[in-house]
Amino acid sequence: MREMEFKMERPGLLHEGDHVTVSEGLLPSNYYYTIDPSLAMSGNIPFPKRLKSREGTVTKVEQNERGFYVTAAFDEPDPDRKE
Secondary structure, eight states: OEEEEEEESSTTSOOTTOEEEEEEEEOSSEEEEEETTTTEEEOOEEGGGOOOOSEEEEEEEEEETTEEEEEEEESSOOTTOOO
């Protein structure tokens, strides 16, 4: 299972257990992902760590001093995990 963090600008847009779809954006040296319809956005993801799944489930929603963050789990291997 792969988990990714997304920044959400306002509270209450997503909740734990929500099924989400993501769209992929392309930058010159990275990808980024948006939970549709523009509810939250990921940080920049290097090319070798591209997300292959387009559907996932929200596992955590939290607020800290920097704002609101959503963690979503996707059914694919975590590229950072060594097995």
